[in-house]
Amino acid sequence: MSLPKQIYAELEQIVGAEYISDREYILAGLRHAMPSSPVKPLSPAAVLLPGTAEEVQQIVRVCNRHGLKFIPTVSSLIGFAYPTALNTIILQLKRMNRIVEINRTDRYAVIEPGVRHGQLRTELMKAGLSYPVAAVGPGGSVLVNFACSSGDNHNQHGASRTNRYILGVEWVLPSGEMVRLGSLANDAGWFCADGPGPSLRGLVKGYAGPFGGFGVITRIAIGLDEWRGPAELPTEGRSPDYKLRLSPDRHKVFIFKFPTLDRLRDAMIEIGKAEIGQAVLKYFNATAALLATQSANDFWELWESGLFQRELSRPLYVYLATHSAEETAYEEAVLREIVAETGGEEVDPAIRAIYENNMDFFILVGFLQRVLRLGGAWAPAKLSADSVHHMFEIGKAIPEFLEEFAAKRLIVDAPDNFQIISMEYGHLAHIELLFLWDRSMPAWGEIPMQVMARSHETEIRHGHHGSMPPRSMPMLGTLGPLYSNCHIWSEKIREAFGTGR
Amino acid sequence: MLPLKDLRHTMESCNHCGQCKWVLGPKTKGYDYAEICPIHQRFGFDAYSGQGLLNIAEEILDGELEYESGLVDLIYSCTTCGACDINCKSVRDMEVLETILALRARVVADGWGPMPAHQEAAGAVAAHHNIYGRAHEQRFDWLAPEVKLTKNCTTAYFAGCSAAYRYPQIAQDTAKILNAGGLEFTVLHAEEYCCGGPLWRTGQIAEARKVAEHNLAVLEKQGIDRVITSCAECFGAFRDFYPRLGPVNFRVMHITEVVQQLIAEQRLTLHHREDRKVTYHDPCLLGRLSEPYVPWNGEIQAFGRHEPPKQWRRGAQGVYDAPREVLQAIPGVEIVEMVRNEENSYCCGGGGGVAEAFPDFSQWTARERCREAGSTGAAAMVSCCPFCQSALEQALGAADGGMKYLDITRLIAEALG
Numbered sequence: 001m002s003l004p005k006q007i008y009a010e011l012e013q014i015v016g017a018e019y020i021s022d023r024e025y026i027l028a029g030l031r032h033a034m035p036s037s038p039v040k041p042l043s044p045a046a047v048l049l050p051g052t053a054e055e056v057q058q059i060v061r062v063c064n065r066h067g068l069k070f071i072p073t074v075s076s077l078i079g080f081a082y083p084t085a086l087n088t089i090i091l092q093l094k095r096m097n098r099i100v101e102i103n104r105t106d107r108y109a110v111i112e113p114g115v116r117h118g119q120l121r122t123e124l125m126k127a128g129l130s131y132p133v134a135a136v137g138p139g140g141s142v143l144v145n146f147a148c149s150s151g152d153n154h155n156q157h158g159a160s161r162t163n164r165y166i167l168g169v170e171w172v173l174p175s176g177e178m179v180r181l182g183s184l185a186n187d188a189g190w191f192c193a194d195g196p197g198p199s200l201r202g203l204v205k206g207y208a209g210p211f212g213g214f215g216v217i218t219r220i221a222i223g224l225d226e227w228r229g230p231a232e233l234p235t236e237g238r239s240p241d242y243k244l245r246l247s248p249d250r251h252k253v254f255i256f257k258f259p260t261l262d263r264l265r266d267a268m269i270e271i272g273k274a275e276i277g278q279a280v281l282k283y284f285n286a287t288a289a290l291l292a293t294q295s296a297n298d299f300w301e302l303w304e305s306g307l308f309q310r311e312l313s314r315p316l317y318v319y320l321a322t323h324s325a326e327e328t329a330y331e332e333a334v335l336r337e338i339v340a341e342t343g344g345e346e347v348d349p350a351i352r353a354i355y356e357n358n359m360d361f362f363i364l365v366g367f368l369q370r371v372l373r374l375g376g377a378w379a380p381a382k383l384s385a386d387s388v389h390h391m392f393e394i395g396k397a398i399p400e401f402l403e404e405f406a407a408k409r410l411i412v413d414a415p416d417n418f419q420i421i422s423m424e425y426g427h428l429a430h431i432e433l434l435f436l437w438d439r440s441m442p443a444w445g446e447i448p449m450q451v452m453a454r455s456h457e458t459e460i461r462h463g464h465h466g467s468m469p470p471r472s473m474p475m476l477g478t479l480g481p482l483y484s485n486c487h488i489w490s491e492k493i494r495e496a497f498g499t500g501r
Numbered sequence: 502m503l504p505l506k507d508l509r510h511t512m513e514s515c516n517h518c519g520q521c522k523w524v525l526g527p528k529t530k531g532y533d534y535a536e537i538c539p540i541h542q543r544f545g546f547d548a549y550s551g552q553g554l555l556n557i558a559e560e561i562l563d564g565e566l567e568y569e570s571g572l573v574d575l576i577y578s579c580t581t582c583g584a585c586d587i588n589c590k591s592v593r594d595m596e597v598l599e600t601i602l603a604l605r606a607r608v609v610a611d612g613w614g615p616m617p618a619h620q621e622a623a624g625a626v627a628a629h630h631n632i633y634g635r636a637h638e639q640r641f642d643w644l645a646p647e648v649k650l651t652k653n654c655t656t657a658y659f660a661g662c663s664a665a666y667r668y669p670q671i672a673q674d675t676a677k678i679l680n681a682g683g684l685e686f687t688v689l690h691a692e693e694y695c696c697g698g699p700l701w702r703t704g705q706i707a708e709a710r711k712v713a714e715h716n717l718a719v720l721e722k723q724g725i726d727r728v729i730t731s732c733a734e735c736f737g738a739f740r741d742f743y744p745r746l747g748p749v750n751f752r753v754m755h756i757t758e759v760v761q762q763l764i765a766e767q768r769l770t771l772h773h774r775e776d777r778k779v780t781y782h783d784p785c786l787l788g789r790l791s792e793p794y795v796p797w798n799g800e801i802q803a804f805g806r807h808e809p810p811k812q813w814r815r816g817a818q819g820v821y822d823a824p825r826e827v828l829q830a831i832p833g834v835e836i837v838e839m840v841r842n843e844e845n846s847y848c849c850g851g852g853g854g855v856a857e858a859f860p861d862f863s864q865w866t867a868r869e870r871c872r873e874a875g876s877t878g879a880a881a882m883v884s885c886c887p888f889c890q891s892a893l894e895q896a897l898g899a900a901d902g903g904m905k906y907l908d909i910t911r912l913i914a915e916a917l918g
């Protein structure tokens with residue numbers, strides 16, 4: 001479906017002929033069905049590659065004038081990046097890919113949407129700086145992770161979720177107006193998202209991010225942490241067999257297993273109290289097996305051996321990243337004491353060696369997309385954050401609804417395939433449950449919805465807070481009233497700001 | 502040759518993760534030189550990428566996309582460098598390049614391809630057995646009288662069209678090196694035809710098969726059990742294309758592998774010193790795409806199980822060490838690596854028929870590669886493929902930055918003294 005000639009001409013005038021297309025073969029690159037969905041998304045009417053925030057503003061105004069919808073995207077990795085209505089244009093912000101500033105003194109970086117994790121993370125290492133990278137692969141947009149989607153990450157125990165790192169924001173509203181948040185609003189620099197100018201940080205990001213629902217974020221500043229590793233990744237070997245070892249004086253990985261989830265939870269809380277460790281998480285076991293293998297067949301061989309179910313159904317991954325060998329020795333001693341007190345023991349050394357030999361799991365998580373290798377898809381049935389204690393309560397209730405699907409062989413039998421990541425030294429934690437299904441199953445398209453529905457029923461039964469309410473309309477209807485009527489509030493906000501979608 | 506319909510699993514499995522557009526995470530070294538797909542870097546739209554070509558292939562297969570000239574241009578602007586393929590395979594069980602090649606074959610079968618320049622090359626091969634349309638009798642003009650050939654030898658040096666007609670120095674240096682190492686070899690003389698690689702990669706399967714079958718029959722008849730090439734394109738064709746046609750009863754070695762072996766056996770000494778800092782460009786077809794083709798006929802069952810198990814070609818076994826070890830053995834040579842190297846090498850822009858059909862884009866790609874080479878501080882860019890040479894030399898010439906291109910055989914020949 002192409003655009004009327006006159007509208008096309010107006011848009012072309014803004015971006016230039018090279019950066020707009022409504023040819024079917026160009027749109028084909030943005031309209032295939034995701035392996036997770038039986039539905040092919042609607043075709044966009046055109047795709048544009050704007051180069052500046054000013055161009056974005058002008059495009060948004062043209063859209064408003066002609067009743068077009070628009071969706072900003074970068075990698076178009078997730079379903080929200082695709083049209084759900086006719087007359088939608090896609091703005092792919094890949095050309096807006098400048099690292100505007102890296103401020104070593106005040107530790108922030110100003111970036112545009114097209115800057116990717118692989119680029120920023122490794123560029124910052126040269127300056128001894130870092131930030132918490134979402135487990136999405138090197139091509140994911142940093143800005144989108146920080147400002148527009150959730151941003152949970154493996155290292156958030158010693159850091160946090162990305163919403164805590166957003167500083168100045170430059171934002172093109174659905175009206176086309178440009179808003180600058182925080183210190184930026186008064187031309188005072190990028191260092192702060194709250195005052196001396198207006199702070200709308202909660203609206204920009206909230207918990208989960210607006211997923212392109214509230215206009216286009218064109219630049220953000222993100223706070224930075226110290227990087228305790230080398231200036232360049234010391235990667236050895238060839239794809240897909242990389243080895244990435246950091247100095248054991250300052251970087252160490254441990255994996256313990258616990259007899260019960262309660263013991264594991266207690267260990268996580270105690271580690272937080274002791275304020276040690278960079279990453280502390282109970283990781284997924286089927287996902288870990290997928291990341292550790294190179295093909296679906298390799299995965300099945302490993303999975304059917306039962307090793308990861310036996311060793312990693314209640315694992316605690318701990319990554320220490322310190323300033324000195326003495327500090328590492330101290331943290332290790334404290335860690336071992338806590339683990340001994342809570343009844344943990346080390347897992348099979350072969351499993352620990354996987355992570356010691358490739359610490360990318362705590363850096364860029366370059367192989368994360370392996371989770372989709374089984375030829376079908378995965379979906380998160382749980383995704384939320386609350387106290388460590390509450391997250392474990394949710395985890396304990398998972399088999400109640402998941403086992404029935406596994407018993408019917410509709411999903412991979414992996415009831416322990418959930419992660420709980422400690423955040424801010426255990427002040428909070430995040431949970432995510434992934435279930436894996438296959439497209440060759442009859443009526444496979446209905447499996448995710450059924451799993452989600454049963455997951456919600458379990459939550460309501462137990463009074464659990466395990467899903468992000470705004471993720472889908474049916475969820476909003478049932479869970480909204482339990483979350484201070486957030487569905488009504490979000491609708492009001494939508495009305496006040498309008499939306500491009 | 503797999504038809505497009507047999508690659509549906511690959512097309513349906515793509516989740517737009519973008520790995521095919523970026524250097525693999527652990528190999529990234531900063532902001533610059535992080536992109537890996539030339540067409541995506543140049544044109545920006547997702548349709549221009551391994552992922553986009555899968556989407557296009559699926560719509561063509563399902564009859565949902567009509568042909569038009571822009572679409573055919575897009576399909577033929579891909580350099581078939583395979584960076585998308587090995588990057589995708591680092592995370593997924595998919596055959597991206599296989600699908601791109603099957604798509605080209607389908608475009609040809611549907612009467613929309615190849616590009617006129619490719620048709621011309623096929624016509625030239627049919628008439629003169631070389632892609633340039635030059636007289637077949639001149640194919641061995643490079644063969645100087647002092648080259649020592651051995652009759653009834655089971656090792657053959659296959660020069661290929663490019664070295665034979667465009668870069669005879671490469672063929673002459675190769676022969677000189679083999680003679681210096683005391684390695685007995687022969688050549689096919691008038692029986693050597695184009696390897697067929699450039700035709701295969703542009704979807705002209707029947708035409709490619711014809712010359713390849715000729716070469717296979719000649720090699721068989723002459724009892725050749727080892728073929729040496731100095732051209733990455735020929736090397737790639739022997740390794741990847743020929744096994745699709747039937748059993749291949751000979752080993753293929755690149756000249757750098759031969760030299761590596763001769764040095765290890767102390768049959769060849771590189772003693773002439775010349776101090777220079779060089780950077781090595783891994784040709785796609787000698788590197789990530791040079792793993793031998795292994796046929797797989799099976800079923801993809803639920804949850805991705807391949808029955809029988811499939812041997813994946815992920816680019817890890819390419820010829821990466823031999824050229825580097827040989828360069829290191831040359832007195833005075835210092836190698837500085839580019840960020841995008843080995844299996845993550847960035848294409849020169851010369852392959853896949855792009856140089857012939859889209860010279861401007863081909864040169865854009867070559868310039869991007871030369872920019873990266875320049876950033877290493879090297880004085881010369883070394884490689885071992887006449888197609889790369891053509892693209893890179895032209896870009897370096899236009900840039901006038903002082904960097905030179907050298908084929909590795911020239912350095913070795915010079916070091917022989």
Ligand SMILES: Cc1cc2nc3c(=O)[nH]c(=O)nc-3n(C[C@H](O)[C@H](O)[C@H](O)COP(=O)(O)OP(=O)(O)OC[C@H]3O[C@@H](n4cnc5c(N)ncnc54)[C@H](O)[C@@H]3O)c2cc1C
Nearest residue numbers: 073074075076077078080134135140141151152211212217
């Ligand atoms: C396998 C997999 C694993 C993932 N793991 C994680 C994870 O660990 N942590 C995590 O946080 N996320 C994760 N995600 C979710 C998401 O893909 C990432 O957050 C990703 O970085 C988004 O970047 P993108 O460039 O792909 O964005 P896109 O997919 O292009 O966009 C994502 C959403 O943001 C909107 N958007 C894009 N740009 C803008 C903009 N400039 N202004 C306003 N809205 C915009 C889009 O409309 C869309 O709704 C994962 C996704 C997948 C498929």
Ligand code: SF4
Nearest residue numbers: 515517518519521589
């Ligand atoms: S890497 Fe593979 S799965 Fe990912 S977008 Fe590219 S082709 Fe698709």
Ligand code: SF4
Nearest residue numbers: 538551579582583585
């Ligand atoms: S083969 Fe090379 S140019 Fe073609 S899509 Fe893949 S990476 Fe891009």
